Amino acid sequence: MLFNSFEFIFLFLPLTVCLYFFISRLVxxxxxxxxLLSxxxxxYARWNPAYSVLIIGSMLVNFGLGKALPAHPFKKTLxxxxxSGNLGLLFYYKYVDFFIETVNQFTRQQWPLVEIVLPLGISFFTFQQIAYLVDSYRGLTSEYNPISYGVFVSFFPQLVAGPIVHHREMMLQFSSPxxxxxxxxxxxxGFFIFLMGLAKKVVIADTFGVVANTGYAGVELLSTQEAWITSLAYAVQLYFDFSGYSDMAIGLALMFNIRLPINFDSPYKSKNIKEFWRRWHITLGRFLRDYVYIPLGGSKQGTPxxxxxxxxxFLLGGIWHGAGWTFVIWGMLHGLALVFYQLLQRFRFQVPNALAIVFTFLFVNFTWVFFRAADFSDAFTLLERMIVQHPGSSEFFLVANKYDSPVWLIGIIxxxxxxSVEIGERFKPNLRYAILIVSLFLLNLLYLNSMIQQDFLYFDF
Structure with a gap:
């Protein structure tokens, strides 16, 4: 079931909200x-019922381990x-075919691929439970019942694509009368924020996605101008697709009086790569900082x-996003950029803010090519066509012009x-916002009926 489906908007959501508060008051x-757990x-089961067993089993095992860890005599081993169990599960479902392909390439063998369908949300609910286990080991968790823990892991607004939530910020909310x-x-x-996120997805992201998909499907035919349009279209699509999902999650949770963490803070306004990662996918950055960077030693062991x-x-962050060498390169490039930025800071090198924003966005846009391209060949072909002047085909512009509507201008502005977070903070239950909610609702309905709807991009990660 998808947030951008009629089944969810007109049946599942209103029924769940009404039953939740009715049962709460009555029982x-x-x-x-x-x-809410059910x-x-x-x-989750509407996508693939068989994988419900996977997430239920994962929750039961991790809850049991979390309760046992604080006082266990061999808690480090536990x-x-x-x-190992969580990472092994993630490796099997997400990376085993990538591993086999890599081994085949280096050994010239023909080991058959497992070809497993990636379970939705496995990267997100696995990271949440890893954080829970580590904090249990550190004695930072309290005694929670299995129902509260199950809701914490499986809460449907953020189950499939985040934000990556922490038990500290969720468990108490699920216990507050x-x-x-x-x-x-x-x-x-909450409904207003949900509608803003839905509009980001179905109106803006999916419109830009048509152009991006067309360009990436034939990179060798693109002119320099078309290559730039393709890369920029994907940069806009990715932002509005994922930030739209995060907004919808925040809005849906708020309808149940639950506050989820902010995941995006206008990242394309960043003046450097460090700031970008403080604004883009904030909850992933927080997880990587707290459970990877700091345990490695952080900044307390000298500059090298x-x-x-x-x-x-950031190399591990790239690998988390996808099973492919293009994601490895993408993570490496961002890691190198952060290292370069840290070194540059020693010279107190200053760049005008406007120029800094442009430089940062250009770097991010170039690296998105590796994030999106099917393989290295497509990535390097597109980058080469962006840098070296090329004539192109007119067929691409037939598609681009078809969707070259005010949506392009609106999206970029x-x-x-x-x-949406800043706009949401200004919300007041008055006539002005009532009209805005109705207008957003009608606009979303119009685009939900269109033929350009696409899956959420982060479902693949």
């Missing part, structure tokens, strides 16, 4: 949490077993070690306007 909070598992009482302001504000830790952290 109690525990029953409401059971309902609804979340149904939401933690290693838990981490106030959160089980219907709140009209949170309902209306610090830079090495920084590079390794919105990148530099107040973001």
């Amino acid at each position: 109690g909070s525990l029953s409401a949490k059971i309902l 609804a979340s598992m149904f939401f 933690l290693m077993l838990g981490l 106030a959160n089980f009482r219907i709140n009209g302001f949170n309902l209306s504000k 070690k610090t830079l090495g830790n920084l590079f390794l952290t 919105l990148l530099f306007c107040p973001n």
Whole structure:
């Protein structure tokens, strides 16, 4: 089931919200949490019922390990077993075919691929549970019941593509009595934020996606201008697709009186690569900092070690995003850029803000090519055509012009306007916002009926 489906918007969501607060008032909070857990598992099972067993098994094992860790006499060994199990599961479902392909290339063997369908959200719920185990080992978790833990892991607004939430910021919310009482302001504000995120996805991201997909499908035919249009279209598509999903998650959670962390803060306004990673996919950056960079030693072991830790952290971040050498290169490039930035800071080198934003965006846009391209051949072909002058085909522009609507201008302008979080903070339940909600709702309905709808990009990660 997808957020951008009629089934979700007109059936699942209103039914779940109504039942949640009705059961909470009539029976109690525990029953409401059971309902929310059941609804979340149904939401996940609509994609592939067989993988429900996977996530349920993962939750049961990790909850048991988390409860046992604080007082276990061999807790370090137990933690290693838990981490190995989670990472092993992630490796099997996400990376085993990539590993086999790499071995075949280097050994000239023909080992058959496993060809497993990637379970939705496995990267996200695995990282959440790894953080839970590590914090349990450190004695930072409390005694939680399995229902609360199950809701923490499987809460449907953020289950499939984040934000990556931390138990500290979620568990107490699922235990607060106030959160089980219907709140009209949170309902209306949450629905408003959800509609803004939905518009980002179906109106802007999917429109740019048509052009990006057309360009990447035939990179060898593109002119220099068309290559730039292709790369920029994907940069805009990716931002509005993933930030749109995160906004929808935040809005949906708020309807249940749950506050999820912000995941995007206008990253294309960044003046350097370090700032970019403080604004882009914030919860992933937080996880990598707390559970990879700092355990490696962080910045406390001298400059060479610090830079090495920084590079390794972003290399692992690239691998997390996808099973392919293009993602490895993408992570390496961002790691090297951060190392270069750290070294440059020693010289107190200053660049005018406007120029710094342009330089940062150009670097990010060039590296997105590796993130999106099917292989190195396509990536280097597109980059070469962006740099070296080439004539191109007119067929690409037939597609580009077809979707060259005001959406293009609106999408680019919105990148530099107040973001949806900032707009949401100004929300007031008055006539002005009521008209805006109705307008967004009708606009989304119009585009939901269009033929250009595409899956969320981060479903592949």
